[in-house]
Amino acid sequence: MxxxxxxxxxxxxxxxxxxxxxxxxxxxxxxxxxKGERTCLCLHGEPTWSxxxxxxxxxxxxxxxxxxxxxxxxxxxxxxxxxxxxxTFDMHRAFLLDVIERLDLMRITLVVQDWGGLLGLTLPMExxxxxxxxxxxxxxxxxxxxxxxxxxxxxxxxVNRTPDLPCDKLMQRSCRHLSDAEAAAYEAPYPxxxxxxxxxxxxNLVPDRPDAPGAxxxxxxxxxxxxxxxxxxxxxxxxxxxxxxxxVMTALRKIIRNCPEPFVHAEGGHFLQEWGxxxxxxxxxxWK
Numbered sequence: 001m002x003x004x005x006x007x008x009x010x011x012x013x014x015x016x017x018x019x020x021x022x023x024x025x026x027x028x029x030x031x032x033x034x035k036g037e038r039t040c041l042c043l044h045g046e047p048t049w050s051x052x053x054x055x056x057x058x059x060x061x062x063x064x065x066x067x068x069x070x071x072x073x074x075x076x077x078x079x080x081x082x083x084x085x086x087x088t089f090d091m092h093r094a095f096l097l098d099v100i101e102r103l104d105l106m107r108i109t110l111v112v113q114d115w116g117g118l119l120g121l122t123l124p125m126e127x128x129x130x131x132x133x134x135x136x137x138x139x140x141x142x143x144x145x146x147x148x149x150x151x152x153x154x155x156x157x158x159v160n161r162t163p164d165l166p167c168d169k170l171m172q173r174s175c176r177h178l179s180d181a182e183a184a185a186y187e188a189p190y191p192x193x194x195x196x197x198x199x200x201x202x203x204n205l206v207p208d209r210p211d212a213p214g215a216x217x218x219x220x221x222x223x224x225x226x227x228x229x230x231x232x233x234x235x236x237x238x239x240x241x242x243x244x245x246x247x248v249m250t251a252l253r254k255i256i257r258n259c260p261e262p263f264v265h266a267e268g269g270h271f272l273q274e275w276g277x278x279x280x281x282x283x284x285x286x287w288k
Contacts, residue, residue, distance in 0.1 A: 001080050001195055002027065007188045008077060012181045013054045018077055021102060023095055029077035030070035030099065034061045038107045038132065042069040043096065045114025045139070047167045047199035048271065049076025051185050055276035056111070063284055065109070070099050072115075074198020075189060082194040087201035089142075089214030093119050097126060109133035113272060114244065115202055118142050122217055125224040134233040135283050137272040138244040140252055141222050142207035144215030151243040156203035163200060164193040175274040225256050233259040234283040238268030238275070245270075260286070 008018075019032050031050050040060045042053045050069035060067050071078040072092055081087075096119060100108070108131045112120040117139025124131040148156075159165060168187035172178050190196050207215035233256050237249045246264065253259045263282045268275045 001082060001191075003077065003080065003189050003191060003195065007191065011051065011185045011188065012179065014051055014185065016057070020077075021099075023073065023098060026073050026079040026081070028070065028073060028079070028095065028099070030068060030103075031057070032066070032068050032103070033057065034064075034066040036063075036065040038064070038109060039066045039068055039105045040109045040111050040135075041100070041105060041120075042067060042111040043113075043116030043120040044069070044072065044075065045116045045118075046202040047075070047165055047170065047196070048114075048186060049078075049189055051076065052113075052271060052273045053111075053276065056273055056280050059277055059280040059284070063280075068099075068103060068105060070096070072096075072198070074201075077189065080189075080195045080198060082197050084197045084201045087198050087205065089119070089205050089207070089217075093122060093214075093217075096120065096123060100127065100130060106130050107132050109135060111135045111137075113137040113139050114270070115139075118206070118214075118218070121225065122214075122221040125221055125228070128228070128230075132231045133287065134229075134231060134256070135236070135279070136233065136252070136256070137236045137279065138238050138241050138249065138270050140244055140248050141218045141255070142212075142214055143218045143222055144207035144210045144212045145219065148206065148208055149243060149248070152203075152206070155243060156206075159200055159203045163196070165196050165199055167196075167199070171271065174269045174271050178274065222255050227257065229257045232287060234286055235259055235262035236268075236272055236279045236282065237262050237264045238270055238272040239264050239266050240268060241270040241272075243270060
C-alpha cells in the first residue's frame with residue numbers, strides 16, 4: 001500500500017521535498033539535499049523514517065555536506081507491502097546497496113542508528129571506495145553469536161503482541177521533549193494496522209543464532225571493521241537507552257578500528273537523532 005500524500009502535509013521541522021525511485025516495483029522515497037562533495041547517508045531504524053533526521057539535517061547541510069536519507073521499504077513515504085514475509089534482512093540490505101549505486105554516492109559519511117546500523121554497518125565492506133567516515137549511534141551488529149539482551153527480548157515480545165504499534169506514543173515515551181505534532185509525524189506513514197507490517201517484522205529479523213539470515217554477513221562485517229576500516233569514526237551514545245545503550249555500544253566500539261572515545265549524551269535515549277544538533281556539533285569538532 002502507498003500512504004496518501006496528505007498524511008505528510010505540514011510536518012513540523014520537515015520542509016524538504018520528496019524524491020522517489022522505483023525499486024523492484026515498489027516506490028521508494030529518499031531525501032536529497034545539498035551539493036557538497038561529501039555525502040552524509042542517514043539510515044533510520046524501527047519504527048521511524050527519515051523524519052528522525054530533521055534535527056541533524058540542517059547542521060550537516062551547514063557544514064557543506066550533501067545529505068541523503070532514504071526511507072526503507074515499509075517505512076515513511078516508501079511503499080508498504082502488507083505481507084510480513086516480504087521483509088527480510090537481505091531485501092533491506094539490497095535496497096540500500098542499490099540506492100548508493102543508483103545515486104552514485106561517494107565520499108560517504110555513514111550515519112546510522114538502530115536497524116540503520118544493523119543493516120548499514122554491513123555495507124562499506126562491499127564498496128569501501130565510497131566510504132570515508134562513520135557516525136554511529138545506539139546500534140549493533142547482528143552476528144547471531146551473542147545472547148540478545150533482556151531489553152530487546154522484551155521489545156520483541158511487545159511488538160509481537162501489538163500489531164497496531166502506536167508509533168507516536170512509543171516515540172514520545174522515549175523522547176519526552178517531542179511535541180504532540182512531532183510525535184504524530186511518526187504515526188503519519190501508517191494509516192492502518194496492515195501498513196505497519198514492516199515495523200512489526202523487524203524485531204523478528206534480528207539474527208539470534210549463528211545460522212540466522214544476516215548473521216554470517218554481519219560476522220564478516222565485524223571482521224572488516226576490525227581489520228580493514230581506514231576511515232574516521234565518531235560514536236555517540238544515548239545514555240538512557242535501555243536496549244542499545246552504553247554496554248552494547250562499548251562492545252561495538254571495540255570492533256571498529258581506531259574508534260575514539262565516544263560522546264555520551266546524558267539525556268539522550270535510543271532515538272538519539274532527536275538530540276541531533278548536539279551530536280552533529282560534537283562530531284564536527286572531531287572532524288575539523
